[in-house]
Amino acid sequence: MSLVLTPAEETTSRTADTWCAAPPVTDGNADLPDWYRDFQSAAWERFTTLPTPVRTNQSWRFADLKHLRFEGYAPARPVSDSLAADLVARAVSERPADFAAHFVFANNRLLHAETPRLPAGALCLSMAEALVASHAELIRPRFLRHDDTLGGEKFAALHDAATLSGVFLHFPKGCVAEHPVLVHHFVGGEDSVIFPHTLIVAEDAAEVSVVDLYESIADAEDTLVVAIADLEADRGGRIHYIALQDLSETGAKHVHLQHTRAGRDAVTKVGFVNLGAEWVRSECVSRMVDTGADCRIVAANLSNGTQEYDQRTLQSHESQRTSSDLFFKNALYDRSRTIFSGLIQVQPGAHHTDSYQTCRNLLGSDEAEANAMPGLEIDADQVKCSHGSTSGAISDEEIFYLRARGIPADDARKMISLGFLHEAIERLEGEGVAEMLFARVERKFAELG
Numbered sequence: 001m002s003l004v005l006t007p008a009e010e011t012t013s014r015t016a017d018t019w020c021a022a023p024p025v026t027d028g029n030a031d032l033p034d035w036y037r038d039f040q041s042a043a044w045e046r047f048t049t050l051p052t053p054v055r056t057n058q059s060w061r062f063a064d065l066k067h068l069r070f071e072g073y074a075p076a077r078p079v080s081d082s083l084a085a086d087l088v089a090r091a092v093s094e095r096p097a098d099f100a101a102h103f104v105f106a107n108n109r110l111l112h113a114e115t116p117r118l119p120a121g122a123l124c125l126s127m128a129e130a131l132v133a134s135h136a137e138l139i140r141p142r143f144l145r146h147d148d149t150l151g152g153e154k155f156a157a158l159h160d161a162a163t164l165s166g167v168f169l170h171f172p173k174g175c176v177a178e179h180p181v182l183v184h185h186f187v188g189g190e191d192s193v194i195f196p197h198t199l200i201v202a203e204d205a206a207e208v209s210v211v212d213l214y215e216s217i218a219d220a221e222d223t224l225v226v227a228i229a230d231l232e233a234d235r236g237g238r239i240h241y242i243a244l245q246d247l248s249e250t251g252a253k254h255v256h257l258q259h260t261r262a263g264r265d266a267v268t269k270v271g272f273v274n275l276g277a278e279w280v281r282s283e284c285v286s287r288m289v290d291t292g293a294d295c296r297i298v299a300a301n302l303s304n305g306t307q308e309y310d311q312r313t314l315q316s317h318e319s320q321r322t323s324s325d326l327f328f329k330n331a332l333y334d335r336s337r338t339i340f341s342g343l344i345q346v347q348p349g350a351h352h353t354d355s356y357q358t359c360r361n362l363l364g365s366d367e368a369e370a371n372a373m374p375g376l377e378i379d380a381d382q383v384k385c386s387h388g389s390t391s392g393a394i395s396d397e398e399i400f401y402l403r404a405r406g407i408p409a410d411d412a413r414k415m416i417s418l419g420f421l422h423e424a425i426e427r428l429e430g431e432g433v434a435e436m437l438f439a440r441v442e443r444k445f446a447e448l449g
Contacts, residue, residue: 019070024162026075031132043160050154059151062339062371067279076107076192088112091184096432100179106186108165108194123170130168146259150283150312155255159226166197171206180209188217198229202237209240216248229258233266240269247276260286262293271428272299284313288322299328300424303336313342323354329424330361331417332368341373348379357387414445
């Protein structure tokens with residue numbers, strides 16, 4: 001028997017590292033309301049006092065903490081006019097044919113906005129505009145009010161203290177968008193950090209679909225994205241949200257904190273597609289707070305090289321007759337790693353809960369590593385809950401079947417993995433959006449060695 005001692009700094013809460021020397025605020029705007037400036041100041045003070053995550057923290061179990069070295073990062077600088085035009089053209093060329101609105105941000109600044117099919121009564125504003133516009137009374141009660149993270153509280157505090165990009169969407173009662181709202185976020189420049197923020201509110205019987213796309217301007221640059229997406233669906237409201245992360249596989253780091261609050265008979269569907277970035281930390285909290293609420297969470301992730309995708313989820317049932325379904329799929333190649341930690345929590349009194357959780361990992365190499373920690377915490381009666389995780393390699397029989405039809409072994413493995421991920425993507429709504437996601441996944445498979 002051997003005994004391995006953990007270094008002292010990993011067994012106690014370390015003091016806060018200097019990730020940023022000063023609050024990451026850019027382009028100061030004298031019109032920002034006092035309440036928001038006070039909010040930022042309080043967030044920065046909280047950030048400086050929060051400790052750096054350590055390995056003994058259950059919320060960071062299995063994570064490689066070497067990725068949490070952010071000293072020297074600074075707010076991203078504006079891009080040149082010529083580069084801005086190129087990025088807008090790039091975003092336009094990749095969008096679906098039908099969309100309700102399209103926003104393009106680069107290095108935390110708005111480059112392009114159009115709203116050709118936004119329904120009457122709906123608000124769709126950049127975050128900077130929403131904070132100073134006459135609609136501030138709509139955003140303030142809902143703005144960054146969720147403090148229940150899954151280990152990423154230091155990232156959340158840094159985000160709260162920063163200058164934000166992103167959009168605020170407010171759909172009043174009965175307002176329905178037939179097509180999705182697209183939001184591109186580009187980041188570039190060595191040691192640059194951006195802070196995208198998405199806040200979506202669907203009131204009674206309203207319906208909206210939003211896609212956030214995260215991309216690098218150039219390859220092989222150390223960049224950091226700290227993004228937050230908050231979804232609030234009221235009585236009978238429906239929100240469909242997708243986050244597509246396709247950053248550079250060399251140097252780029254991505255943190256995505258997502259929170260959903262579903263009211264009575266509300267339906268939300270959240271999708272994550274991770275293809276790029278060297279390191280990803282994803283946290284998803286879904287709260288069903290009233291009778292009949294239903295939350296769906298889907299993920300399709302393709303990792304290769306030394307990429308690490310760290311995914312933490314919470315499905316919190318807080319009222320009777322609520323339901324949720326989580327379906328994650330990870331395809332791994334080379335020496336990449338994935339971590340999944342998910343908890344179904346049924347609160348006292350949340351009887352007749354119906355909840356599922358599935359994580360499936362397909363290993364494309366002997367060196368790939370998949371870690372899964374599904375869990376249940378039930379404090380109510382008459383519930384139907386299940387969770388499970390599977391990991392395995394592509395079977396020899398499948399490879400033999402395709403090789404017998406003239407398909408080389410490497411191509412056969414890619415075809416099988418592609419079909420494996422398509423099962424998850426097919427659960428996401430919107431034909432045009434699904435085609436865009438399929439194309440991105442196929443493009444990465446084509447680049448795999």
